[in-house]
Structure formats: C-alpha cells, structure tokens
Amino acid sequence: MIWNEHYECMERESLMKLQGTRLKDMVERVYYSVPFYRSKLQDQGIEPGDIQSIDDLKKLPFTTKQDLRDNYPFGLFATPRQDVVRLHASSGTTGKSTVVGYTHNDIMMWSEVVARSLTMIGATRDDIIQVAYGYGLFTGGLGLHYGAEKIGASVIPISGGNTKKQLQLMEDFGSTLLACTPSYAAFLGEALAEEKIDPASIKLKAGIFGAEPWSEEMRSQIEKLLRIKAYDIYGLSEIIGPGVSMECHCQNGMHIFEDHFIPEIINPDTCEVLPYGELGELVFTPATKEAMPLIRYRTRDLTRLHADKCECGRTLVRMEKCVGRSDDMLIIRGVNVFPSQVESVLLEMSETKPHYLLVVDRRNNLDILEVQVEVEEQFFSDEVKELENLRHRIKANIASVLGLHADIRLVEPGTIERSMGKAQRVIDRRKLQ
Amino acid sequence: MIIKQLSVFLDNRTGRLAELTGILAANDINISAFSIADTADYGILRMIVGRPELAAEVLKKHGFAVKITEVVGMIVPHRPGGLHKALQVISDSNVAIDYMYAFATGDCNATAIIRAESMQKLVEVLQEHKLELLKEGDVYQL
Numbered sequence A: 001m002i003w004n005e006h007y008e009c010m011e012r013e014s015l016m017k018l019q020g021t022r023l024k025d026m027v028e029r030v031y032y033s034v035p036f037y038r039s040k041l042q043d044q045g046i047e048p049g050d051i052q053s054i055d056d057l058k059k060l061p062f063t064t065k066q067d068l069r070d071n072y073p074f075g076l077f078a079t080p081r082q083d084v085v086r087l088h089a090s091s092g093t094t095g096k097s098t099v100v101g102y103t104h105n106d107i108m109m110w111s112e113v114v115a116r117s118l119t120m121i122g123a124t125r126d127d128i129i130q131v132a133y134g135y136g137l138f139t140g141g142l143g144l145h146y147g148a149e150k151i152g153a154s155v156i157p158i159s160g161g162n163t164k165k166q167l168q169l170m171e172d173f174g175s176t177l178l179a180c181t182p183s184y185a186a187f188l189g190e191a192l193a194e195e196k197i198d199p200a201s202i203k204l205k206a207g208i209f210g211a212e213p214w215s216e217e218m219r220s221q222i223e224k225l226l227r228i229k230a231y232d233i234y235g236l237s238e239i240i241g242p243g244v245s246m247e248c249h250c251q252n253g254m255h256i257f258e259d260h261f262i263p264e265i266i267n268p269d270t271c272e273v274l275p276y277g278e279l280g281e282l283v284f285t286p287a288t289k290e291a292m293p294l295i296r297y298r299t300r301d302l303t304r305l306h307a308d309k310c311e312c313g314r315t316l317v318r319m320e321k322c323v324g325r326s327d328d329m330l331i332i333r334g335v336n337v338f339p340s341q342v343e344s345v346l347l348e349m350s351e352t353k354p355h356y357l358l359v360v361d362r363r364n365n366l367d368i369l370e371v372q373v374e375v376e377e378q379f380f381s382d383e384v385k386e387l388e389n390l391r392h393r394i395k396a397n398i399a400s401v402l403g404l405h406a407d408i409r410l411v412e413p414g415t416i417e418r419s420m421g422k423a424q425r426v427i428d429r430r431k432l433q
Numbered sequence B: 001m002i003i004k005q006l007s008v009f010l011d012n013r014t015g016r017l018a019e020l021t022g023i024l025a026a027n028d029i030n031i032s033a034f035s036i037a038d039t040a041d042y043g044i045l046r047m048i049v050g051r052p053e054l055a056a057e058v059l060k061k062h063g064f065a066v067k068i069t070e071v072v073g074m075i076v077p078h079r080p081g082g083l084h085k086a087l088q089v090i091s092d093s094n095v096a097i098d099y100m101y102a103f104a105t106g107d108c109n110a111t112a113i114i115r116a117e118s119m120q121k122l123v124e125v126l127q128e129h130k131l132e133l134l135k136e137g138d139v140y141q142l
C-alpha cells in the first residue's frame, strides 16, 4: 500500500525538478531570516539567486551539530518564535543539547511522512499501534503518534518503560503493531517469555524500530522473540524525527522521502559528493521545513544510497542500514570499532545474548577494550574450563570481526543495565582523563 | 546415590556472596558444604544445600545464574590413606574427575564431593569397591 502515490512514485526527473524548486525557496528563506546562514552564504559569495536547481546544492556550505549547539537554543529558527508550535531537544551527552522547532505545517509534514512510513508496511485504520518510544523531548513518541493518528489507527501512547504494563496492554488491547527502539523490543520479547505469556494471545504482527543502530542479527532475534516482522525506520530530530526514511515490505533499504529531505552521500574527510552505491556520510537538506530548515546537515551516519526502482513501485532512493553513526564509532588503537559489530558477533553465537557493554580505557598510553558479556543461565557451565572456553571463543570471534583484541569479561545476568530507550553500549573512560 | 549440587556464577563484586547467603538464610535454606572456583574476573560457587530446587528457584528470582549439577558425596574413611585409596580406584578405572572438594562432618569423618565426566560410571566404580556414598536422603540435612 502506498499513502501518497503522487510523491512516492514520482518520475525521478520530476522529483529532481521539485527538489530544485523547494531548495531555491528554502535558501531564500534562510538567507533573509537566519543571520547565521546569511553570513555563512555571504562568506562563500553565494546569493540566493545562485541556487536555481538541485545541481546547485553542492555549492552550498554544510551544517553540523556544532552549529546547532553554537546557536542554542533558537538561533537557527527561520520563522518568528510565535509560529513555532512544538520544541524538541536531544539529550546532550556531550555538553549542550540541541533544540529543534516545528511550525504547524512542519508537524503536518512530519505526520505525513510517518503516515507514509506506516502505510509502507501495511498499517491501516484497522491497526492498534502501541507506541513504546519515549514521549517527551525525544522525537520518537510524538513523531510516531501523529503519523499513526493520521492513518486512523488506534494509538496506545504508552511511552517507554513499565514493561509489565506494556505486556498487559499488548494482550488486553490486542496491539497489532509495536513502535520502539530495537533494544527495547528485544527486551520486551524476553520479558514475554519470562512472564510465560502464550505468544498466541498476542496479536502483534509487525514492529517499527529505530532511533539506534541495530544489526540484521538483532532483527532476526526480535522477529523470533516476538513472532513479528521487524521493520527499520530512520530519522533524526535535526531533520524531523522518525520518518525520514522507512523500509518497505521488500526490505532492501529504507526509502527516503526525498520530496522533503534531499539526501547526499559525501566523503566525510574531503566533503566531496559521492555517487549512488558508494559508502559515505549521509547529508540531508530538509527543504520544506519552515521553523528550522538546515542546509546540508551532516548526520554523521555512514551508509550507501541506491536509486534503482524498488519492486514496491516507489521511485524514492533507498538507504542501506547505517553501518554506524560516526559519533558511535570508537577509534581504538587506530581501528574503527562500531558497537553494532560486537552485537552481531554475540547474536551469531547461540550461547550469548546481545546484552553487552564496551568499556574503553587507556593504560600506559595504550587503548584497552573490554567487552562485558552476560552469562545467561542457558550457557552457564559450572566448570571453569567450559566458561573459559566460551570466553575464548567470544574473544576470537570479536577479534576476527574487529581486527582487534578485546578483553572479554563475563558478568552476571542482569548486571548490564537494560534500556527502555536508547541503549547505553559504550563507556569511554579515555574521555574522562 | 547421585546428589544435587547448586552451582552459581558470581562476578567479583564485593558483597555479592553475602547477598547470596542472605537470600538463602531468609528462605531458611541450610548450606551444608560449599567451595568456590575462582578466576580473576569471576567465581563459580558450588554448594550442597537443603532443598536444592527451592534454593535454585529463589536465587534465579534474584537474578543469579544458577544450575543444578549432579555430584556424588563419598565418605572418606578416617584413617591414613583413606582418600588415596578412593582416588586410586577412580583413577584405575579411567574415570576423569572434573572437580572435587571435601568437607568435614561432625563425626570426624570427611566427605568428598566429586563431579566426574561420567557420573554413572563413577557411581558404579565406587560402589563396586564398596566405598560409602552419601544418599540423597541424608545429604541435604548434613
């Protein structure tokens, strides 16, 4: 099913024309209403008239997360504050948080892209959607909420946490769709088994999971635990929130709603634009945003784009699951490490579960990576040699994937904090030194 | 002749063992014998307790990784060479011992808890040589 065939199946040529018009309009708006952009464009000798088509996008300067921090809180707003009807903010793990604003039209547009996303996986007004993303400053909960209401589904705005209640309502209300972070979905799946709830009494058929990187192994794990199809939704608050792109039933990448969010892939070091199919940093220009349009926002996410037509009939480009967010990427002894790589290793081994914590430290000027893995009942052996065997196998598998030796520390089950929202996977002690 | 032992995974956190014994005490479960095999990061606590199934259940409820393993309790004759004779018998029969630990009982005897690769074979060998084994009935109230 397609929510908005006109835009989702548009000929690529017409789409690019539309993008050009919208880009031109946006550049004009920010030039006259955002001092930060005006001076940035003037520095590069660009005037609004220089932007005539989508091909001119590459002339424009980039925007980074640091620019958002520097203009905290409302410095990048392109409309009077009175026109802003909603504010969201990201938790600032390092320093100040970043604030995003939405006008009424922005909220409508956001609901539209989430409505498209939900329709993409077959959701209709017949569905009951349990939104277990956090509601609040985080965009996940409210983002899904409005889109789900738009398609006429029944929304359970339960927010994150309170696992017992989640399971109870899932059973009592007969939720057919679940929206939350993949780590919480896996947690709910385990809780379902622990509470000995008969999976037949649960009507869930699919899940919409995003807001943190997750692996294909994690997907099969969730699908098995909850007996559902697990779909990937992508988004970031700087661009809109969830609903920037979404996987269709063909599951060969996430369709980007390009009529609103113009994507590019660049080489993160040289900033050169890369062709379709090449791995690089994802950059977005949300051209129709009113309150906070951004020019070429660098997401730090690494992925590839594919433009060949999808079997579902959509012409929108597809982005691959992100290899990792360059923010999550750890550089350990010069090697790039993504937590998701460790996760794949643990999920591939039948004895381990994906509860893990990476602790990076520096001793005698040498980076040290410790991976904490929980010893679950099923693979707990009461013989030291068996446990040591397991530890060595984990160590070897991680070494072969990361190209780096990690110390494996077996810890008791339940020691690693379960997350109701985004999972905390890394403690980097080097930053504290 | 085979008795049930409780094995618990413990990571090296201060107070973790006391937490465990506290839980058992609160549930009125008696510990008859225990040993800890430890490595730098973690330990495996092995113990013989009264009501092992109940003990396993309450510990699991408190988040411990628990396993019930089968062992034998061999009464070691209280005389020089008593333990040696028993071990010689086991060794001669090519039964591989995974681990063992001993504890003294009130009557001046000692009891060795033994876990072997093949428990069935171990029991056969010991019985064949008339070594006295603890029975399930008396062991949990040691």
Ligand SMILES: [Zn+2]
Residues within 6 Å of the ligand: A248, A249, A250, A255, A310, A311, A312, A313, A314
């Ligand atoms: Zn498709």
